Amino acid sequence: MITTRGLARTFKTRAGLVEAVRGVDFEVAAGEIVGFLGPNGAGKTTTQRMLATLLAPTAGEATVAGADLRREPRRVRERIGYVAQGGMTNPTALVAEELVMQARLFGIPRPDAEARARRLLAELDLAGLDARPVKTLSGGQRRRLDIALGLVHGPPLVFLDEPSTGLDPHSRANLWGHIRGLRDRDGATVFLTTHYLDEADALCDRILVIDHGRVVAEGSPEALKRRVSGDVVTLALDGDPAAAAALLAAQPNVRAVQPVDGGVRVTVERGDAEAIALMRVLDGAGVRVASLSVARPSLDDVFLTMTGRSLRDDAPAAAPGGAP
Amino acid sequence: MTRPIREALVVFGYQLRLILREPVWVVIGLIQPLIYLALFGPLLEPIAKATPGFPPGDAWQVFVPGLLIQLGIFGSMFVGFGLLGEMRAGVVERMRVSPASRFALLFGRVMRDTLVLLVQAVVLTLVALAFGLELVPGGALITLGIVALLGVALSSLSYTAALRLKSEDALAPLLNMVSVPVLLLSGILLPMTLAPHWLYSLSRANPFSHVVEGARAAFRGDFGATSLAAGLVAAAFLAAVSLWLATRTFARESA
Ligand SMILES: Nc1ncnc2c1ncn2[C@@H]1O[C@H](COP(=O)(O)OP(=O)(O)OP(=O)(O)O)[C@@H](O)[C@H]1O
Ligand SMILES: [Mg+2]
Numbered sequence: 228m229i230t231t232r233g234l235a236r237t238f239k240t241r242a243g244l245v246e247a248v249r250g251v252d253f254e255v256a257a258g259e260i261v262g263f264l265g266p267n268g269a270g271k272t273t274t275q276r277m278l279a280t281l282l283a284p285t286a287g288e289a290t291v292a293g294a295d296l297r298r299e300p301r302r303v304r305e306r307i308g309y310v311a312q313g314g315m316t317n318p319t320a321l322v323a324e325e326l327v328m329q330a331r332l333f334g335i336p337r338p339d340a341e342a343r344a345r346r347l348l349a350e351l352d353l354a355g356l357d358a359r360p361v362k363t364l365s366g367g368q369r370r371r372l373d374i375a376l377g378l379v380h381g382p383p384l385v386f387l388d389e390p391s392t393g394l395d396p397h398s399r400a401n402l403w404g405h406i407r408g409l410r411d412r413d414g415a416t417v418f419l420t421t422h423y424l425d426e427a428d429a430l431c432d433r434i435l436v437i438d439h440g441r442v443v444a445e446g447s448p449e450a451l452k453r454r455v456s457g458d459v460v461t462l463a464l465d466g467d468p469a470a471a472a473a474l475l476a477a478q479p480n481v482r483a484v485q486p487v488d489g490g491v492r493v494t495v496e497r498g499d500a501e502a503i504a505l506m507r508v509l510d511g512a513g514v515r516v517a518s519l520s521v522a523r524p525s526l527d528d529v530f531l532t533m534t535g536r537s538l539r540d541d542a543p544a545a546a547p548g549g550a551p
Numbered sequence: 552m553t554r555p556i557r558e559a560l561v562v563f564g565y566q567l568r569l570i571l572r573e574p575v576w577v578v579i580g581l582i583q584p585l586i587y588l589a590l591f592g593p594l595l596e597p598i599a600k601a602t603p604g605f606p607p608g609d610a611w612q613v614f615v616p617g618l619l620i621q622l623g624i625f626g627s628m629f630v631g632f633g634l635l636g637e638m639r640a641g642v643v644e645r646m647r648v649s650p651a652s653r654f655a656l657l658f659g660r661v662m663r664d665t666l667v668l669l670v671q672a673v674v675l676t677l678v679a680l681a682f683g684l685e686l687v688p689g690g691a692l693i694t695l696g697i698v699a700l701l702g703v704a705l706s707s708l709s710y711t712a713a714l715r716l717k718s719e720d721a722l723a724p725l726l727n728m729v730s731v732p733v734l735l736l737s738g739i740l741l742p743m744t745l746a747p748h749w750l751y752s753l754s755r756a757n758p759f760s761h762v763v764e765g766a767r768a769a770f771r772g773d774f775g776a777t778s779l780a781a782g783l784v785a786a787a788f789l790a791a792v793s794l795w796l797a798t799r800t801f802a803r804e805s806a
Contacts, residue, residue, distance in 0.1 A: 249667045279648050280647075280648065281647060281648060301650050302650075303720060304648060304649060304650040305650045307643075307648070308684035309648045311641050311645070313641055314640065314641050315640070315641035315644060316640065316641070316642065317569065317572065317637060317640055317642045318640065319569055319572055320565075320568075320569060324565070324568065326564075328561060328564075329649065330644065332558060332561055332562075332646060332649035332650075332651045333649055333651075334554075344684075378643060477675060517717065526656045
C-alpha cells in the first residue's frame with residue numbers, strides 16, 4: 228500500500244535548515260495497521276503529510292495506494308483519507324454539513340453522502356449532533372468528527388495523525404474498535420501515529436519507531452519487545468538511587484540501569500532468576516529494598532534502548548539540525 | 552457538467568451557507584459605500600454643474616458607477632482574512648487532500664464572494680435611485696458585469712496574498728499599502744479628467760481607472776464609447792490573470 232525510498236523533507240526557517248525527515252524507507256502492506264511511534268518532533272507528521280500529498284518531499288520517492296506520489300498526486304488523493312493532528316473543522320459549520328461537503332469533494336452524490344454521514348456519526352458516538360455548529364462540540368466530540376471527515380468517503384488507505392488525542396477511555400476503546408473494523412470489515416490499510424504505547428501495542432500489527440527523522444526500528448510489537456531481549460526489574464529503594472545504580476551497573480548480567488523516582492530500573496536477561504541476585508547485592512551494600520517487581524519489556528523500553536530517550540519524557544525535540 | 556465545475560459548486564454551496572449563517576458581514580460591507588452615497592454624493596451635484604472638464608452625464612451618473620467599482624475593489628479585497636482563519640482551523644488542508652481540482656477549491660470561494668458582491672451592488676444602485684440617479688437599465692447591467700469581473704479579480708488576488716503571506720499581520724499592511732494609491736489613481740471619487748496632466752498620465756497606468764471610465768460610459772448609456780470597451784477588456788484581463796495566479800498558488804504545496 229505504501230513504499231517509500233529515501234523520502235526526506237527539509238524546512239527552511241530563519242534560524243536555518245530543519246531536517247525534519249532524513250530519508251525513510253519502509254513498506255506498509257495492504258490490510259495492515261501500522262503505527263508510527265516517536266517522540267515530539269521526530270518527523271511523524273511531516274512524513275504523513277508528504278504521503279498525503281500535502282507537502283512536497285525534498286528528496287526521495289514513494290508509491291502510495293498504487294500511485295506515484297510525485298507524478299500522480301490526484302490518484303493518490305482519490306484513495307486516501309487523512310486526519311490531521313490539529314483538527315480540520317470549521318467552527319461555524321454544522322456537523323452533518325461538514326461530512327456531506329467532504330464526501331462530495333470526493334465525487335460522492337449528495338444522497339449517498341448524507342447516508343454515509345449519518346452512519347459514521349452513529350458509529351463514532353456522535354448521533355444526534357448532526358445539526359449542531361461545530362464550535363458547540365466538546366473537544367473529544369470534535370476529534371471524533373475530524374476522524375469521521377477522514378473516513379467518510381471510505382478510502383482504502385487511511386492516515387491518522389494521533390487520532391486518540393483528547394479522547395476519554397471509552398471513546399478511545401470505541402475508536403480502536405472502529406479502526407480494527409476498518410481493517411477487518413473493509414479491508415482498509417491504516418497508518419497511524421501515536422504517543423500512546425498501549426495504543427500501539429494493542430492496535431498495531433506492526434510498528435515503525437522514528438526518531439530525529441529516521442526509522443530506527445520496525446517490527447511487530449512482540450518482535451520489537453523481543454529485540455530488547457531482557458526483562459525489567461524495578462527496585463524501590465530507601466537509599467540513594469544513584470549509588471545503587473552504580474553498584475548494579477557493575478554486575479555481570481546487568482545490561483542497563485536507569486535511576487527512576489525512588490529507585491532503579493534494571494534490564495537483565497532473565498528477570499525471575501536475576502532479581503534475587505540483585506537484591507542480595509544491594510543487601511550486601513546496606514541498601515534496603517522496599518519492593519521489587521519484574522516486568523516483560525514494554526514498547527517504552529524498546530524506545531529507550533533504540534534512542535536512549537524515554538517516549539514518556541516528551542521533551543521538546545532538540546533542534547535536529549546539528550545532531551547526528 | 553464537467554468535474555471541476557461540479558466540485559466548485561460544492562465549495563460554493565458550502566461557503567455560501569457559512570456566510571448566510573452570519574449575514575451581518577454582507578450588511579457591514581454595504582455601510583461604507585452607503586455613507587459615501589449619502590454624505591459625499593450631494594457635494595458633487597453643484598461641482599459637476601460648475602466645473603469644466605467634468606465628464607458628461609449628471610453627477611449621480613458619474614458618481615454611482617465609481618462607488619460600484621469601489622465596492623467591487625474593497626468588498627472583495629479582505630476575503631483573504633477568512634481564508635487564513637480556515638487555514639488555521641485545518642479546513643483548507645482537508646479540502647486539499649481531496650482529489651477535487653485546485654481550481655475548483657479556489658473558484659468555489661470566488662463565486663461565493665462575487666455573488667455577495669453583486670447583491671451589495673444591486674442594493675447600492677437601488678438606494679442611489681432614491682437620491683435621484685437616472686438609471687439606464689442596460690448600462691447598469693453592464694456595470695454589474697464589470698463589478699463581477701472585479702470581484703473575481705480582487706478576491707483571487709486577496710486569496711493569493713493570504714496563501715503566500717500566511718499571516719494576518721502581513722496581509723493587513725499590504726492591503727492598506729496597495730488600496731490607497733489604487734483608489735486615488737482610479738478616479739473613483741473625482742474624475743481624473745480634472746487632474747493635472749502628470750497625474751492624469753499616471754492614472755492611465757492603473758487598470759482600474761479604465762474600468763471606472765468604462766462603467767461611467769455604460770451608466771450614461773454611451774454603449775459605443777471606446778472607454779466602455781477598454782473598461783471591459785481591463786476588467787476581464789484583471790479577472791483572468793488573477794484567477795490564473797490564485798489557482799497556481801492554490802496548487803503549490805506550501806499553500
Ligand atoms: N513548517 C515547518 N517549518 C519548519 N520546521 C518544521 C515545520 N514543520 C515541522 N517542522 C519541524 O520538523 C520536525 C518534525 O516535525 P513533525 O511535526 O513531523 O514532528 P512529529 O513527529 O509529528 O511531532 P509531534 O509528536 O510533536 O506531533 C520538528 O523539529 C519541527 O519543528
Ligand atoms: Mg505530529
